Amino acid sequence: MRLRPTVLAATYLILSNIQYAYASALTTAIGANVRMCFYAEVDKPKEKIGFYFAVQSGGSFDIDFDVKDPRDVVILEGKQERQGDYILTANHVGEYAFCFENDMSTITEKLIDFDIMVESEPRKETPGKPTQLSEHTSALEESIFKLSGMLTSIERSQKYFHTRENRGFSTVKSTHNRIFWYSFFECVGIVGMACAQVYILQTFFNRTGRKYKV
Incomplete structure (x- = not known):
């Protein structure tokens, strides 16, 4: 055609x-x-x-x-x-x-x-008489501006979802790091408490100058 x-x-x-x-x-x-x-x-x-x-x-x-x-x-x-x-x-x-x-x-x-x-917004000369183009221009303008609006809406939606995805990933990464360090310090605390208990018991039973009979 x-x-x-x-x-x-x-x-x-x-x-x-x-x-x-x-x-x-x-x-x-x-x-x-x-x-x-x-x-x-x-x-x-x-x-x-x-x-x-x-x-x-x-x-x-x-x-x-x-x-x-x-x-x-x-x-x-x-x-x-x-x-x-x-x-x-x-x-x-x-x-x-x-x-x-x-x-x-x-x-x-x-x-x-x-x-x-x-x-x-550049303006160029019309390649024809306005009377010859008026009936075609209005329909094409309407279609083109509709497409432009739809593309803008899609672009904004993509940016919105891209931002949400990145923020969600950052939150998950931050939470993972916090859980890791919390678990690490919890293990260090447990080991430290165990060592402290062993030291206290040894000190209690091995005091200088005292003897215990069984």
Whole structure:
């Protein structure tokens, strides 16, 4: 089956006007008392910045964060947050800083999964007359935006289950370590008590200057 030129032109028009984005999805470990920053460049004002993060493991699964614009002004911050999903409007052109801070922890390292996405909306010339494309464009736009929404929903669900899986694994690992050390110190205590009892009994029956007749 061959598509008509008008349908192809309408498809090209919609795809050319759909938002494009460049993103950086990373997973990084942040040590105790460490502040770590990541940067995203914005080329045009009013662009959208998507910022997602989730603490995968470490401590109570929380972290401090803040977002600064190119003027070094804090536009978003949070304390002891486990995860977040934000959409920001970049009012200024330049470099935006996304920082995580693990000051509340003295020995525990935190594993952070985060995603920074910068979106823009380029406009291209229409490859045909609007009257020829109007009836095809509306149906294609609706279908494409529905698919985009479904993909976004699936992506968010995957991130949610990924975070739950990592947190569950971290909890199981921490519980296993606690049980191991509890059992170890319990065995050490039992052996220590047995040795202490033997020593006390030997000292009691072998006191200097005393003799016992049977």
